[in-house]
Amino acid sequence: MPNVELSNIYHFQGKLARCNGFHGMGTDNRGNRLAWGTATTDYSYMAGEYWAGRRSRPGTFAHT
């Protein structure tokens, strides 16, 4: 998802990573082999400062 807003938090500054389009395989508790992931399977972190309740706050958040 290039050239779009990557943060899930507005009024934020800090470290950020975002990734999507995961592909993989796994196994359920019944032994079935299953595919996981789509183009919109996305994860991110946001670690820094955000503004809420009329003040800045430190915080680290993830989108999973």
Add this chain to the structure above:
Amino acid sequence: MFKGPAVPANQFHDFHPPISPEGLYWVTPVPSTGLIFTNNGKTATLQMANVSIIDQPKWPAMDAETTPAVMDFKLVLHATDEPVMYEDPARQYRFEGFKATAQLEAMFRVPSISFSFKTDPLKTSTSDFAVMGFEANGKYYGAGKS
């Protein structure tokens, strides 16, 4: 998660965070030990356990049923040397960083239906897109580089 080819018709689980009591959408607080960087800052590991999520197979349908679930996951990102910058003054955001690689391993549990799923090890996963860097948006956008 799919039975058969990874197309919407075959999806039978979709795991994500619920809307939080604070009203934040799909954002999970990370504990202080959950996000670790290497000394050079080029590798990040985001790892959390027992994260409360929901299983919503028919998302984004408005009436999509939700079931409480839990996940453990480990996400590892490695920055490359290829710089990237996304900026939109009209939308007040700027991201500066590097393209990256990302790999994920996770385990999902849906207790009410006695279902669990464990991905194959981290090294077997791939992602189509990943970036790492710094963002400034909203009121911080005009304050210069973060």
